Amino acid sequence: MSIAISPSAEFPAALLQQLQQDFGLSVQADALGWYLCWNGEALVLRHTELPKQGDVLVDFCSGTAAWRRKHGGGKSEAIAKAVGLNKKSGLTVVDATAGLGRDALVLASCGAKVTLVERNPAVAALLADGLRRAAVHPDTADWLPERMQLVFAISHQALTELAAPDVVYLDPMFPAREKSALVKKEMQAFHQVVGSDEDADALWPLAWQLAQKRVVVKRPGYAEFLAGQKPTMQVEGKNNRFDVYVKAAL
Ligand SMILES: C[S@@+](CC[C@H](N)C(=O)[O-])C[C@H]1O[C@@H](n2cnc3c(N)ncnc32)[C@H](O)[C@@H]1O
Numbered sequence: 001m002s003i004a005i006s007p008s009a010e011f012p013a014a015l016l017q018q019l020q021q022d023f024g025l026s027v028q029a030d031a032l033g034w035y036l037c038w039n040g041e042a043l044v045l046r047h048t049e050l051p052k053q054g055d056v057l058v059d060f061c062s063g064t065a066a067w068r069r070k071h072g073g074g075k076s077e078a079i080a081k082a083v084g085l086n087k088k089s090g091l092t093v094v095d096a097t098a099g100l101g102r103d104a105l106v107l108a109s110c111g112a113k114v115t116l117v118e119r120n121p122a123v124a125a126l127l128a129d130g131l132r133r134a135a136v137h138p139d140t141a142d143w144l145p146e147r148m149q150l151v152f153a154i155s156h157q158a159l160t161e162l163a164a165p166d167v168v169y170l171d172p173m174f175p176a177r178e179k180s181a182l183v184k185k186e187m188q189a190f191h192q193v194v195g196s197d198e199d200a201d202a203l204w205p206l207a208w209q210l211a212q213k214r215v216v217v218k219r220p221g222y223a224e225f226l227a228g229q230k231p232t233m234q235v236e237g238k239n240n241r242f243d244v245y246v247k248a249a250l
Contacts, residue, residue, distance in 0.1 A: 001193055003045070003122035004028035004035055011038040015129075019043070022128065023121040023152060034193055036122055043129035045122060045189060056189045058100050058130025060144060061137040065102055069109045077110075079103055082216045082235040082242035083167050085110040088250045092165040094210070096155035096203060097172050099190070101127050101148070103218065107169070108147040115165065117151045117158045120194045124152040156199070159206035166250070168207035170226065171218040172200030201227040208245065215245040 004026045005011075005019060019025055025036065034047050044055040059065055075086045085091060089111040095104045098116035100123065108114050118124040127150050134140040134148075151158060159168065173196050204227035207215045217226045218240050225231065231243035 001034065001195070002026075003193060004031045006031050006035045006037040008038055010040060015043075015132075019125050019128070023125045025121055025125060034122075034189065036125060042133060043126055045126060045193065047189070054189075056100070056126070058126045060101070060105050060130050060134040060148075061140050065105050066139070068102075069105060075110050077106060078235045078237035078240075078242055079106055079216075079218070080110045082244050083107060083112065083169065084214065084250045085112055091167055091213070091250070093167045093169055094159070094162055094165045095169045095171075096159060096207060097170055097197070097200075098127060098150070099123060099171065099194075101130060103169065103171060104148060108144060111147075112167075113147050115149050115151055115162065117153055117155045117162075119152070119154045121152070122193060123190075124150065128152075155203055156206065159203065159210050162210065164210050164212050166211070166213040168211040168215045169218075170200070170203055170207055170215065172197035172203065172226070174220050174223050203227075204229055208247070211247055213246075213248050213250055215247070217243040217245075219243060 007027050007029060032048055034045060036043055037046055039055060042057050044057040046055050080086055083093060091112050093107055093112045093114045095114055096117045098104055098118040101116055104114045104116050116127060118127055131148060131150060134144045173194060175196060221241050225243060232246040233244045235242040235244060
């Protein structure tokens, strides 16, 4: 699905131009369905038939992500254990399916240096805007920019070109089992905007080739292994499991 930016008088002109240039996004005044727009402070993904409260944005400084960063389990969170941040700090991670950057933020706030690779132009633009705000926010300005870096690219290609990190992290879209209120609005937006990542199996051998220490794959508890590959170990999270493929000791 191709997403356009809806222009408005309030949209900072330089930012609008930058987003068009960096992510190849078009500007369209009368977009229908999902579109990107300016909410006064941030770039948001909005739907013409949903209220503004349904806006999807990347917010590393306040809201759920910041709460989790300040009060969450930190290095004892399942994702941090799966990546190995409970054993070794300062690991380098390529998050090859960055999405809205929530997992990357948890890893970065545990000390990892994360390269976020995202191929969807609208999602990459939301990430770039979240990083832009985090770079000037008093809670994050002094550490986040040096620990989170965005690469707008297709990981099938990027994983053959990037410098080898300690860990490659994968969280491709997986079809939700049931359509209930539990399937959050963000996930619904995501499914409609980015589709179902049906080419995800091909990421596994590339990730294994590039990672120096391990590959970590986030899956719903009921999902089969990515590319049919049996992991070395598994770490159970609250809503997901992390399949860990160990290549070398941390
Ligand atoms: C389930 S979401 C990831 C959510 C993310 N872990 C988070 O915490 O917000 C999957 C994302 O990976 C992206 N993606 C899937 N395959 C990709 C690929 N080959 N290259 C780059 N991005 C990819 C999709 O566009 C989507 O935004």
